[in-house]
Amino acid sequence: MQVMESAVAVIDARPDIEGLYRADGDRLWRAIYAFAGDPEIASDAVAEAYAQLLRRGSAVRDPAAWVWRTAFRVSRGSLKARRQDDRATAPAAGEHTDSYLDQDLLDAIRQLPDGQRAAVVLFYYADLPVREIADRLGSNSLAVRANLTRGRRRLRDLLGDRDG
Amino acid sequence: MDDLRRRFASLDSVKTPDLWDAIGTRAAELGPVASVTPVSGPVLRSRRSSGRPLLVLLAAAAVLTALVAGALLMGSRPIKPPAVVPPEASASIQTAVTPTSTPTAEPTATATPQGPVRLVVYTVSEPIKDCQRPLRSLCSVDRAWVVDSDGTDAHPLPQGSVRGVLGWTSDGSRIMYSDNGNLAMTDPTGSATEIVPSRPWCAAGTKEADCQITYVEGGSGSSTVLVPDRTLCPAQVRDDNCQADIEDGIAVSPDGTRIAYVLSEGRELDHSTIVTYDLSSGRVTRLQSTRSHGNFQCRTAASEGVNGRPTWSPDGTKLAFERQVIGPLRNGGCQATVFAVDADGSNLVQLVPERMAAISPSWSPDGTRIAFHTVTPRNGSEIADIYTVRPDGHDLQQLTDDGISIFAQWTSDGRIVYDHRGSNQDLANPEVWIMDADGGNKTRIADLDVTSITALGCSPCPFTTGGQTGLGYWQPQP
Numbered sequence: 001m002q003v004m005e006s007a008v009a010v011i012d013a014r015p016d017i018e019g020l021y022r023a024d025g026d027r028l029w030r031a032i033y034a035f036a037g038d039p040e041i042a043s044d045a046v047a048e049a050y051a052q053l054l055r056r057g058s059a060v061r062d063p064a065a066w067v068w069r070t071a072f073r074v075s076r077g078s079l080k081a082r083r084q085d086d087r088a089t090a091p092a093a094g095e096h097t098d099s100y101l102d103q104d105l106l107d108a109i110r111q112l113p114d115g116q117r118a119a120v121v122l123f124y125y126a127d128l129p130v131r132e133i134a135d136r137l138g139s140n141s142l143a144v145r146a147n148l149t150r151g152r153r154r155l156r157d158l159l160g161d162r163d164g
Numbered sequence: 165m166d167d168l169r170r171r172f173a174s175l176d177s178v179k180t181p182d183l184w185d186a187i188g189t190r191a192a193e194l195g196p197v198a199s200v201t202p203v204s205g206p207v208l209r210s211r212r213s214s215g216r217p218l219l220v221l222l223a224a225a226a227v228l229t230a231l232v233a234g235a236l237l238m239g240s241r242p243i244k245p246p247a248v249v250p251p252e253a254s255a256s257i258q259t260a261v262t263p264t265s266t267p268t269a270e271p272t273a274t275a276t277p278q279g280p281v282r283l284v285v286y287t288v289s290e291p292i293k294d295c296q297r298p299l300r301s302l303c304s305v306d307r308a309w310v311v312d313s314d315g316t317d318a319h320p321l322p323q324g325s326v327r328g329v330l331g332w333t334s335d336g337s338r339i340m341y342s343d344n345g346n347l348a349m350t351d352p353t354g355s356a357t358e359i360v361p362s363r364p365w366c367a368a369g370t371k372e373a374d375c376q377i378t379y380v381e382g383g384s385g386s387s388t389v390l391v392p393d394r395t396l397c398p399a400q401v402r403d404d405n406c407q408a409d410i411e412d413g414i415a416v417s418p419d420g421t422r423i424a425y426v427l428s429e430g431r432e433l434d435h436s437t438i439v440t441y442d443l444s445s446g447r448v449t450r451l452q453s454t455r456s457h458g459n460f461q462c463r464t465a466a467s468e469g470v471n472g473r474p475t476w477s478p479d480g481t482k483l484a485f486e487r488q489v490i491g492p493l494r495n496g497g498c499q500a501t502v503f504a505v506d507a508d509g510s511n512l513v514q515l516v517p518e519r520m521a522a523i524s525p526s527w528s529p530d531g532t533r534i535a536f537h538t539v540t541p542r543n544g545s546e547i548a549d550i551y552t553v554r555p556d557g558h559d560l561q562q563l564t565d566d567g568i569s570i571f572a573q574w575t576s577d578g579r580i581v582y583d584h585r586g587s588n589q590d591l592a593n594p595e596v597w598i599m600d601a602d603g604g605n606k607t608r609i610a611d612l613d614v615t616s617i618t619a620l621g622c623s624p625c626p627f628t629t630g631g632q633t634g635l636g637y638w639q640p641q642p
Contacts, residue, residue, distance in 0.1 A: 051190035124172040
């Protein structure tokens, strides 16, 4: 029997977490919004992820990556729950519209499978390298690369060759 | 490609909310992460160090028979409410049965728990009073309560938030629950809390993403299996192309020797197969006949879709499961269906006609019938009714016709407990009803409390206390 070493998990609401939110929270929210197509899911996921980060404080080694990974996980769970329980009331992508927003793009993103959608959003919007995307999704580089390749190809089909 | 990146940049124009105040409030509601002590209870071995598939089996076989003893006996004693109810509960517990809505209900409000008093742990999502925040998830908090199976001595676990009770350890000494992805344990008083570090076996320098465990709840409610997710992938499949989709359900076989779950594999993880895992040998067996292709998009081929919710027959020789997102229905939504298959993958049978959309199969105690409910879209909602069918796909019987009955679960005496959305269509707080196996004697069990559910002999079971509906897990009997 292997005895577990304790994990340090203490409350430490460091002020730099608010700084992280101020610097990166909007970007994370928009990425989740693009991924989930629902502003409420985006707000829920970002709020839950940062609240959990506040609880954990210094126990999280890389808060920026951790909060992205957690927010995407929370939003995936919300999407799955909505698919199973509330499909009839699921909002159409782009309800949260803005005059400058590329609605065709959002509609196309929504047609991608979860893995591809997350990969292309993080690559093209968050501008993260593949290895970083893998870290933030709790995946690995090869899987991300495969999803990115297929997602890009699918977006090209949906949006037209000029985007490929 | 630059054009694609430019188009993504348009997302910067989307207005974002300032969530910081809500984040702080939510963090306060969640409470502190519990103080941590080393965990020496479950056996956690490293795949990296042992060379064998990692496996932590916590009480896989412990309880399946334990609950059968409490066969339902109605009529001898009034249901007694728990002595304590959640402080934020909106209504006191009622003991009277109030027939409502479509089903014909005969008032029934008595039950006699059988066997010694055991502890029951359950989770309820407690609403926050006067919550004005627009974010729905911030207006409730999940909290675990413990109550004696005779309905007395209810008390909340002191942890600020419990994200999901997983069950009991095999000896019944500790309650296992989820703390945001970590496995946590506590004694029934909540005074001795332990959090299992999520990746204690990761070698130094190993990325967290490459070294994960996942914990799952077994089919009996009290049987909990802890496995590393990659262990569940067949040896010949690269980790990159395999994912054990245990969030969609994992089931412990009745004899506790195997688990069944859904494996997602392929370059895009979009092939879905029901798989069994031998807990002693670590052997992974794909049921090839169940392999399908799906990616959560409605497709046109009936053979495509995403498998989920496998469940063992009582004798362990068969599995039933659902397949969702098969193809578009004429009036919106996605097709879904249920299957039965032998445990070796042979004799795959689609249990319902193509025109039906059905999910959530559940075996009767004698294994002769499978209950499920429909999810047929109509006018922006879904028509949900409960049916049963033989495992060979014959003798389909409709048990409800109200359109709002879901999630059938069998009791030990062969009746069916189910959720009934009621006249208010409140999915979060459905009414709990019970009926005979042929659909007769539909009865609402108003505010179904722990004593009456103990007598029903199922675990986990839905029940209601203080106006809140939750799932209860019964402490294993010694």
